[in-house]
Amino acid sequence: xxxxxxxxxxxxxxxxxxxxxxxxxxxxxxxxxxxxxxxxxxxxxxxxxxxxxxxxxxxxxxxxxxxxxxxxxxxxxxxxxxxxxxxxxxxxxxxxxxxxxxxxxxxxxxxxxxxxxxxxxxxxxxxxxxxxxxxxxxxxxxxxxxxxxxxxxxxxxxxxxxxxxxxxxxxxxxxxxxxxxxxxxxxxxxxxxxxxxxxxxxxxxxxxxxxxxxxxxxxxxxxxxxxxxxxxxxxxxxxxxxxxxxxxxxxxxxxxxxxxxxxxxxxxxxxxxxxxxxxxxxxxxxxxxxxxxxxxxxxxxxxxxxxxxxxxxxxxxxxxxxxxxxxxxxxxxxxxxxxxxxxxxxxxxxxxxxxxxxxxxxxxxxxxxxxxxxxxxxxxxxxxxxxxxxxxxxxxxxxxxxxxxxxxxxxxxxxxxxxxxxxxxxxxxxxxxxxxxxxxxxxxxxxxx
Amino acid sequence: xxxxxxxxxxxxxxxxxxxxxxxxxxxxxxxxxxxxxxxxxxxxxxxxxxxxxxxxxxxxxxxxxxxxxxxxxxxxxxxxxxxxxxxxxxxxxxxxxxxxxxxxxxxxxxxxxxxxxxxxxxxxxxxxxxxxxxxxxxxxxxxxxxxxxxxxxxxxxxxxxxxxxxxxxxxxxxxxxxxxxxxxxxxxxxxxxxxxxxxxxxxxxxxxxxxxxxxxxxxxxxxxxxxxxxxxxxxxxxxxxxxxxxxxxxxxxxxxxxxxxxxxxxxxxxxxxxxxxxxxxxxxxxxxxxxxxxxxxxxxxxxxxxxxxxxxxxxxxxxxxxxxxxxxxxxx
Numbered sequence: 001x002x003x004x005x006x007x008x009x010x011x012x013x014x015x016x017x018x019x020x021x022x023x024x025x026x027x028x029x030x031x032x033x034x035x036x037x038x039x040x041x042x043x044x045x046x047x048x049x050x051x052x053x054x055x056x057x058x059x060x061x062x063x064x065x066x067x068x069x070x071x072x073x074x075x076x077x078x079x080x081x082x083x084x085x086x087x088x089x090x091x092x093x094x095x096x097x098x099x100x101x102x103x104x105x106x107x108x109x110x111x112x113x114x115x116x117x118x119x120x121x122x123x124x125x126x127x128x129x130x131x132x133x134x135x136x137x138x139x140x141x142x143x144x145x146x147x148x149x150x151x152x153x154x155x156x157x158x159x160x161x162x163x164x165x166x167x168x169x170x171x172x173x174x175x176x177x178x179x180x181x182x183x184x185x186x187x188x189x190x191x192x193x194x195x196x197x198x199x200x201x202x203x204x205x206x207x208x209x210x211x212x213x214x215x216x217x218x219x220x221x222x223x224x225x226x227x228x229x230x231x232x233x234x235x236x237x238x239x240x241x242x243x244x245x246x247x248x249x250x251x252x253x254x255x256x257x258x259x260x261x262x263x264x265x266x267x268x269x270x271x272x273x274x275x276x277x278x279x280x281x282x283x284x285x286x287x288x289x290x291x292x293x294x295x296x297x298x299x300x301x302x303x304x305x306x307x308x309x310x311x312x313x314x315x316x317x318x319x320x321x322x323x324x325x326x327x328x329x330x331x332x333x334x335x336x337x338x339x340x341x342x343x344x345x346x347x348x349x350x351x352x353x354x355x356x357x358x359x360x361x362x363x364x365x366x367x368x369x370x371x372x373x374x375x376x377x378x379x380x381x382x383x384x385x386x387x388x389x390x391x392x393x394x395x396x397x398x399x400x401x402x403x404x405x406x407x408x409x410x411x412x413x414x415x416x417x418x419x420x421x422x423x424x425x426x427x428x429x430x431x432x433x434x435x436x437x438x439x440x441x442x443x444x445x446x447x448x449x
Numbered sequence: 450x451x452x453x454x455x456x457x458x459x460x461x462x463x464x465x466x467x468x469x470x471x472x473x474x475x476x477x478x479x480x481x482x483x484x485x486x487x488x489x490x491x492x493x494x495x496x497x498x499x500x501x502x503x504x505x506x507x508x509x510x511x512x513x514x515x516x517x518x519x520x521x522x523x524x525x526x527x528x529x530x531x532x533x534x535x536x537x538x539x540x541x542x543x544x545x546x547x548x549x550x551x552x553x554x555x556x557x558x559x560x561x562x563x564x565x566x567x568x569x570x571x572x573x574x575x576x577x578x579x580x581x582x583x584x585x586x587x588x589x590x591x592x593x594x595x596x597x598x599x600x601x602x603x604x605x606x607x608x609x610x611x612x613x614x615x616x617x618x619x620x621x622x623x624x625x626x627x628x629x630x631x632x633x634x635x636x637x638x639x640x641x642x643x644x645x646x647x648x649x650x651x652x653x654x655x656x657x658x659x660x661x662x663x664x665x666x667x668x669x670x671x672x673x674x675x676x677x678x679x680x681x682x683x684x685x686x687x688x689x690x691x692x693x694x695x696x697x698x699x700x701x702x703x704x705x706x707x708x709x710x711x712x713x714x715x716x717x718x719x720x721x722x723x724x725x726x727x728x729x730x731x732x733x734x735x736x737x738x739x740x741x742x743x744x745x746x747x748x749x750x751x752x753x754x755x756x757x758x759x760x761x762x763x764x765x766x767x768x769x770x771x772x773x774x775x776x777x778x779x780x781x
Contacts, residue, residue: 132707132739151779158707158739345704444634 002075003052005036007061008145009069010046016066017041027167028056030076033164037061037073044378049164051148054078064154070447089100126214129156136161138232140350141225165353176420198264200272202250206231207240212302212447213275216242219284219308220376221324221368223249226283233436238447241278243269245286247367255370258312259383263292267299276300279447283432284407285375302394303446307439308429309405311385313411318379320406328359341428342403351433370444381407390416397446399439401427452637460493460630462604463569466611467494467531469640471501472531477615480507480516481533481569484612490535491571491630507612517568521551521620524566531606531614536582537570537624540590552595563618568609573664573714574759580751583759585715586664587624591691591724597621597645598691602666604634606689609643617645624691626664626714648695652701654684657708657777659723660699662688665712672769681777691721698724700734707739708776714763717746727735743776745769 006019020040024030038047045440054076061073069262098230127144129137133156137144140161147164149156204224206216218226224242231240246265256262266289270278277300282290287309294301310316320339327333333356338344358364375382389396400409406429412421422442424435432439457465470477470673481492485498486506498506509516513534520532534540540547551564574583591598597619601607614621651666652673661669666687673683686702688695703709709729711722722744729735729742748762 130707130739131736135736155779157779 002057002077002081003054004072005051005056005074005076007039007067007069007073008048008143009228010039010145011041014041014069016068018066019063019200020045020059021063022059026056026059030054030056046143048146050076051146052076052078080264091153091404127156128154130158132158133161135232135386136348136350137164139229140165141228141349142350156260164351168404173270198247198261198268199246199252199254201246201252201269202244202267203269203416204242205239206242207236207238209237209239211238213239213241213278214443215270215275215278215280215342216240217280217282217286217290218242219282219286219312220245220321220372221248221358222283223358225249227432228373229348229351230432230440231415233440236440236444238444241273241275245289247364247371253363253367255367257374257376258298259288259292259375259385260296262289263296263298266293267296267434270299273301277302278306279303279443281305281443284310284429285310286385291385291388291392294392294394295385303397303449304392304445305397305399305446307399307410307432308401308407309385309398310381310407311383312381312415313408314380315411316379316381317406317407318376321372321376321379325365325372332354333359339405339428340430341434342401342426343428343434346430386415389419395446395449396420397442398422399423399431399442400416401429401431401434403427404429452639454637454643456633457604457608457636458631458633459604459607459625460491462608462634462636463493463611463625464495464497466608466615466638468497468500470531470612470615471497471505471724472528473640474527474615476527478505478507478523478528478533479531479533480509482509482511482535483518484533489533491627493569493571493625493630494533497624500648513539514546514750517546518550520533520566520568521546521554521564522565524551524620525554525562527626529565529567531567531569531611531615533569535571536578537572537585537586538581540568540570540586547590547620547622548593549658552593555619556595559626564620565615565618566620567614567617567623568620569611569625571627571630572624573628574747574752574763575628575664577626577754577756577759579754583752585624585663585713585747587622587691588720588724589714590622591721593618596692598624599645599689600624600626600663600691601689602626602629602661602663602687604632604636606643606649606687608636609641610645611690612640613642613645616642621645624663625671628664632667643689645692646690646695648689648698649687650684650698651687652683652685654682656706657710657773658684658686658693658699658702658706658772659689659703659710659712659769660681660686660722661712662691662721663714663715666762668730668766668769669712671766672773675770676773676777679774681773683773684722688721688725694724694728695727696732699729700732703729703734709738709742710769710776711742711744711746711770712764712769713744713746715747716749718746718749720744720746722746740776740779742770745772 017039020038022037023035032050033052034050036048036050055076057077059074076340129144147156147160148168150158150160216227224244227242235414246254246256280301287306288311293299294304320336324336337347398412399422400412402409402423402425424431427434484494485506488495495510520530523530555563571583587598592594600612601605659669669685673685676683684702684706711725713720713722747763752762753759
């Protein structure tokens with residue numbers, strides 16, 4: 001029985017998508033998990049893997065045309081199966097689809113919907129999946145629809161999501177799964193004033209929405225995908241833009257000379273995207289970058305949220321920085337990842353795998369090693385943002401975990417009185433992961449204010 | 450303090466707890482039908498009447514409502530009565546005193562009085578006593594705020610929890626499964642208490658949580674030993690208290706294993722396992738579930754007299770094995 005390849009629903013509210021390019025042609029032999037094609041919606045692009053091993057036949061989904069979600073775009077024949085005329089497999093789609101995709105998708109194939117039902121819940125409304133599988137997939141940025149469920153009646157379970165992660169991890173490490181435009185093609189307009197000449201950064205709109213945008217800047221060694229677990233904690237109505245720092249994620253692999261240079265890159269990227277008044281959110285090293293951007297005044301920052309920010313004191317866990325950058329295997333990485341959190345239960349498999357995928361990129365980690373040497377030389381934070389914060393006229397909130405083992409929580413004391421300080425007990429260096437509901441609530445409050 | 454530990458039966462452990470309470474607290478007395486000279490319908494009180502006298506081990510007339518009323522009234526005056534029902538089924542006769550008086554009085558009198566009464570209910574099926582003497586009604590009383598409802602599963606726990614119940618300022622209902630009376634286990638000498646409202650993990654496991662009550666704890670442990678050989682690592686949580694329920698222990702266990710099976714002898718619909726299941730569905734553990742929650746409870750029927758049919762109406766070890774295997778595989 002050939003396995004149907006459908007156009008999956010990868011985004012909320014998605015009714016149709018278009019295949020921007022096929023990576024394989026008619027007759028190609030593929031393994032389960034191999035890249036088949038890239039789809040593009042009006043706001044997202046995503047790479048789609050083969051749901052089975054076999055030979056690609058009957059490619060009906062042409063590049064560049066709108067295709068309804070759930071429609072068959074090709075079939076995969078296993079060894080020994082005879083390829084039938086293109087219309088033949090469609091005669092029994094429900095049965096064939098049950099092998100590869102969840103039943104709900106098979107139903108939409110036969111129903112040929114023109115518009116998808118409005119979804120309040122994630123890209124995978126209607127997909128049979130356990131709550132645990134849904135959570136892990138959301139944290140990994142995976143669309144449930146693209147995962148074949150092994151449970152009863154095609155239910156996607158934890159093991160199915162975990163099995164899907166290694167296949168997708170390279171895709172998340174380079175361009176983000178929900179990528180709007182690659183940096184090269186985004187053609188930034190010249191940024192104002194001193195930002196001229198700065199390089200644009202890789203970015204992703206993680207959420208669309210109304211109101212004041214929230215701009216997210218990750219910490220050292222992470223990338224824009226590191227915000228996804230927090231977004232899984234609740235509904236987000238504000239537009240949400242995440243950036244990759246230089247030398248991180250999909251941004252240029254360079255070592256910036258100082259915080260001002262990074263701030264200029266951020267400003268250029270925001271200007272190119274026409275981001276107006278925004279809430280700027282930075283984690284750790286990204287917090288220092290955010291404070292610098294806010295202080296420079298080139299970008300229209302209306303409020304600033306600093307999560308476990310760097311730059312408030314000299315000490316930082318130098319052993320962590322070195323060990324993290326050097327770690328190549330799960331065995332050598334895990335002890336360092338545990339340092340990041342108070343409760344290691346929050347270190348989900350997707351999180352660990354995504355970090356490992358980055359560790360496998362030697363060039364990336366080399367760039368990050370240089371960044372660590374420059375900004376955190378000899379285990380010391382070589383920059384200070386206290387003066388910048390004191391001069392700010394916008395609302396500033398600092399969010400830290402009381403049990404931070406990377407940057408001591410005590411460094412957040414002694415800021416100006418009008419700076420709000422949120423201290424979460426039993427929490428480490430990543431409050432946005434360990435206290436995701438509360439941190440998300442704080443950020444949304446700030447965006448609405 | 451080191452205490453010598455001996456093997457005692459569940460019934461002996463209850464008797465020892467009551468003897469300690471009678472010895473150490475002059476406010477304590479026992480009452481119930483045939484608990485004196487006869488030694489109790491299940492011989493739990495035994496010779497206590499000879500040791501403590503008929504003033505403190507009181508045979509009552511055959512009126513559960515009257516007996517319960519006396520016990521509640523005595524408790525309000527400051528005494529610490531332990532009232533035995535011959536069968537938990539007869540709680541129905543005393544509902545006015547238990548539900549409308551004992552449970553409510555502290556609330557309705559603004560905390561001016563409390564009702565430190567202990568009621569003991571021999572419960573459950575398996576003795577061929579038929580429909581009116583075999584029920585498991587703990588969920589009935591567990592539904593009433595103001596009561597504490599416990600189901601100790603071991604001799605150790607029943608002694609410690611009974612002593613905790615005597616010391617408790619509020620009415621405590623103890624459901625003792627009749628088939629447990631002859632089961633044996635280690636029991637420390639002397640006075641100790643086991644807290645009401647705290648579940649106990651009887652066996653740690655990674656793959657599946659079974660929350661069981663009373664005799665079902667032992668069936669779940671037996672099933673867990675078989676499942677271990679099949680590579681299914683079961684965690685068995687002995688709920689011990691129906692009200693107030695130890696949510697935290699159950700939530701943490703389900704977060705660890707991602708699968709929940711509730712096993713209880715009371716009728717499945719609206720039973721204790723129904724509450725555990727709903728509590729988990731509402732909790733933070735929801736996002737950790739990797740399979741639907743499954744309940745194994747008593748059949749939707751009066752308990753039959755025929756011994757084979759009687760067995761078939763309550764969960765047995767093979768039922769637990771089948772449910773656990775199906776749950777470990779993803780279930781339904």
